[in-house]
Amino acid sequence: METAAVLERETYLNASYGLKSWLLTKDHKRIAVLYFITVSIFFAIGGAFAGLIRLELLTPQADLVSAETYNKLFTMHGVIMVFFFLIPSIPATLGNFFLPMMIGARDLAFPRINLLSWYLLIGGGAFAIFAMVSGGVDTGWTFYTPFSTSYSNSYVIATALGIFIAGFSSILTGLNFVVTVHRMRAPGMTWFRMPLFVWAHYATSLIQILGTPVIAVTLLLVLCERSFHIGIFDPALGGDPILFEHLFWFYSHPAVYIMVLPGMGVINEIVSTYSRKPIYGYVFVAFSSMAIAVVGFLVWGHHLFVSGQSLYAGLVFSFLSYFVAIPSAVKVFNWTATLYKGSISFDTPMLYAFGFIGLFTIGGLTGLFVASLGMDVHVHDTYFVIAHFHYVMVGGTIMAYLGGVHYWWPKMTGRMYPEDFAKLSALLVFVGFNLTFFPQFILGYLGMPRRYHVYPPEFQVLHVLSTAGATVLALGYILPAIYFLWSLRYGKVAGSNPWRATGLEWDTPSPPPTHNFDRIPVVTHGAYDYSHIPGEEIEVG
Amino acid sequence: MGTQLRLLPEQASTIAPEVDHLAYYLLAVSIFFTVLIFGAVFYFAIRYRRRADTEPPQPQHTGLALEIAWSVIPFGLTMIMFGWGAEIFFKERRPPDDALQVYVVGKQWMWKLQHMEGQREINELHIPINRPIKLMMTSEDVIHDFFVPDFRVKQDVVPGRYTTEWFVATKPGKYHLFCAQYCGTNHSAMTGWVYAMSPQDYQEWLAGGPTGSMADAGARLFDDLACGNCHKPDGTGRCPNLTGLFGSTVMLADGRTVKADEAYIRESILNPPAKIVAGYQPLMPTFQGLVSEEGVVQLIEYIKSLNPPLGQAQGNPTQTTVPAREPAAAGAPPANR
Amino acid sequence: MDSEAHHLETLALREQFDTEDQQKDASTLGMWVFLITEMMFFGGMFLAYTLYRSTYPQVFGVASSSLNLPIGATNTCVLLLSSFTMAMAVRSGQLGKKRAVIWFLIITMLFGLTFLGIKAFEWTEKFQEHHVPALANFHLDGTPLQGQAKLFFSLYFAMTGLHALHMVVGVGIVLFIIMETARNKYSPKYYTPIDIAGLYWHFVDVVWIFLFPLFYLIDRHIGR
Secondary structure (H helix, E strand, O other): OHHHHHHHOOOOOOOOOOHHHHHOOOOHHHHHHHHHHHHHHHHHHHHHHHHHHHHHOOOOOOOOOOHHHHHHHHHHHHHHHHHHHHHHHHHHHHHHHHHHHHOOOOOOOOHHHHHHHHHHHHHHHHHHHHHHHHOOOOOOOOOOOOHHHHHOOOOHHHHHHHHHHHHHHHHHHHHHHHHHHHHOOOOOOOHHHOOHHHHHHHHHHHHHHHHHHHHHHHHHHHHHHHHHOOOOOOHHHOOOHHHHHHHHHHHHHHHHHHHHHHHHHHHHHHHHHHHOOOOOOHHHHHHHHHHHHHHHHHOHHHHOOOOOOOHHHHHHHHHHHHHHHHHHHHHHHHHHHHHOOOOEOOOHHHHHHHHHHHHHHHHHHHHHHHHOHHHHHHHOOEHHHHHHHHHHHHHHHHHHHHHHHHHHHHHHHOEOOOHHHHHHHHHHHHHHHHHHHHHHHHHHHHOOEOOOOOOOHHHHHHHHHHHHHHHHHHHHHHHHHHHHHHHHHHOOEOOOOOOOOOOHHHOOOOOOOOOOOOOOOOOOOOOOOOOOOOOHHHOOO | OOOOOOOOOOOOEOHHHHHHHHHHHHHHHHHHHHHHHHHHHHHHHHHOEOOOOOOOOOOOOOOHHHHHHHHHHHHHHHHHHHHHHHHHHHHHHOOOOOOEEEEEEEEOOEEEEEEOOOOEEEOEEEEEOOOEEEEEEEEOOOOEEEEEHHHOEEEEEOEOOOEEEEEEEOOOEEEEEEEOOOOOOOHHHOOEEEEEEOHHHHHHHHHOOOOOOHHHHHHHHHHHOOHHHOOOOOOOOOOOOOOOOOOOEEEEOOOOEEEOOHHHHHHHHHOHHHOOEOOOOOOOOOOEOOEOHHHHHHHHHHHHHOOOOOOOOOOOOOOOOOOOOOHHHHHOOOOOO | OHHHHHHHHHHHOOOOOOOHHHHHHHHHHHHHHHHHHHHHHHHHHHHHHHHHHHHOHHHHHHHHOOOOHHHHHHHHHHHHHHHHHHHHHHHHHHHOOHHHHHHHHHHHHHHHHHHHHHHHHHHHHHHHOOOOOOOOOOOOOOOOOHHHHHHHHHHHHHHHHHHHHHHHHHHHHHHHHHHHHHOOOOEOOEOHHHHHHHHHHHHHHHHHHHHHHHHHOOOOOOOO
């Protein structure tokens, strides 16, 4: 019997049993599974908030929820999705699981710190959830002062504390990845033999290390200001609310790249595997990740074009913003070129990758609108911006995340998911997403401001379209949750390398043993060399 | 209205067509690249689909020329976006000297506006068409944002400082005014209308208002607060003479100089020790809490009215181009001892 | 004895590493990366300080002169000395002199505690003088200088407080290392924890080297 064949061998899943063996595990794979469950729950919560927002916006009047509740809904949607889903999503689950395996390591450099960072995310999440159930927070996820420090009557302190704690989770994950990539590579795994997924995570980690402490100290100042009224951001005492905006965006703009760079890493693996070709321009793609990480730190001021910052600061930030556009464009062109003369199959992960390339292209191109000063003045803080960043965050990151989960699901669980349902979900997500967010570009250009509970009736048609799309999108998200669970028990047994991919993670049985490799591999060739397909000789079953 | 579907907002200001032209360029570039990428992905995916699982892998080719081409060409296109956007932004951020000034105070959750002639409005702004209008804006509480989509203008309204926004309306009509910076519970109710009127209609509207300009109101406030006890018009008071102050350059006690603009006067009323005029003691108490933001702008208008008339439009709000007629006299009044 | 030492060394090598060098490199690199995040953490506050200092130079000058310079200078010396003894402890660890490690670490810890004690005294003084912005009857309440002086003292308390918190953590780490050393956990082949504890200690010192002039010395050149 197939099931028996899987269970006989010791894997990271059956090496020990009991809740304690999971809650005190130091195995990066088990921690990744813990993260996977955690972020899935946060995604469901954040998604439910989004659903309520879309329902309320079906009509121009207030009919489902009060203004106060609406403000709390979009705030908590943003807080949960940004800090508790998007930022940990790919790095802490797929990165945690596969980064060590891809460079041929037995574990991350600091397994105990890895576990600690999961507990920090849980602790931070507990504070955020506490704030929500006690009454919520209504400042917007951006916490602009002096509203958040002096005027809001909601649970700002608990929420900010939650984000502060979760920030340390992010920092420690980044620290772990950087040290692991520097010191734990298998013999022969040179920097330019690393899969591009690893490069993307390395770049992401640098941002986490350098950026996250700044949001931490900013939130600390917000907490002090709100608790003791010390005047740091209060104009009545000589403080400057714009200082907060600078500090906040100094982290929160690079944070956008924390969210999307790992997604780009996933897309590299998928595009290469299902085209059976190396990524075109490997070196350019690797360095474009680094370029995005570095230049990403110099562009935060483009969120302040209409804040009253000086004209010349606006000029510099607009100019630099276009420097981030180029490495992003280079990636898209290289993925497209990889398809040329490939051997392309349409497995589910590849469909998600196609979706990613298309939606990220649109998200990136509309970024050019908001980076242009004269244009941004009109579309700033409207639904145009909402649509733009959802194209990047949802169309980009979540498409890549789902693609990655499908791609590595056989490796993580040893089981295949039902391919037809998976293809259907990919299609639903793509169609639903576009129907939800494309109308918002038009809404934004027409002048519909963001964070509006009631709106002028002429905007209704587009809002109805958007809400209709959101229902399709929701179906597309619920479907995988069902068939993934189903596959755990009934899925076909996956071999060690069902896609005939090249990464070292396929050079070990599925699911992998606790120490990943029975024998540490010696690397003799670059990533994506399809003349060496690993794992075929250790096929089980 | 209600259900009709529009794709573009009305072009009701001089800057609106310019912003739209830039948008068309951006849209053209975006459509070109979207079609290029989608087309290539579809074409390659179909053309090179896997026909047999045993297909041998293809070797990779690299092309430095291609990499350079698809970095440099898009970069060139984006630099056009940058330059064009910057050009429009410079126009949007630099009001002309002859603009008609209106003061805006945002508070949760309403807009309070004052015209120089003395009219005050709430959530409505009446303006003449074909005349530059400059808004001098501040907030009493949190950050707001004055957004008129049909004019394509938007600017945050920040507590503790003045920000400006200007436009020339081109078509009479009624246009949405939105608060575009999230400001609390009733943020989405902090909306209003801008009424652009023909000059005649505007004159009629003005005539229907109260008598007494902002400067007059400021003068009354100046008396009520007993500012004149120290700020004596002949320069003998314990504090600097305010005649001819506005627009001049002021020498400070710590050796710096500062332009006497709206922000400086506001700061000197609410936070006097921040900038002490050379030769004076920091005696003035703060008027924070004693005078509202609307009162402050009335005082500013009063101080402006103390300037000798310059021939052209009185109370000229822009400082930069006014030749500093008596910088030495106004900036460094004789030491009081 | 010899075999026991060897046994301890193998225990010290965690399973994810292949060699001791790899483990030592990883730990040291990890600490450096952590210190970089700490730099960014303090950096946000230094930015706020820079902004307000340049906006209100005079008030900051006046408020600065209310700080107790001799005490601040004493604390600076105490920390510099503690860095010296910490460096000696690391060197002794490298040479395997267990007793020397313990003694140098104890002295380091005592210096750290001295610093915290002096700091506590200084803060108490500030409370008595009503220099604490968050409390009622701040000494400048009702005067025009109130807001800006509050900014100075807020930053003073926030930044020195954050620094003191790091000192407390540092003292805890040193205490832990002392106990581990006493239990023969380290040897010349494996003294990485002493080494990285030293890195952390020096970092916290360096932060103070910036805080001291920025808060205590800014107005000293203007006729005082």
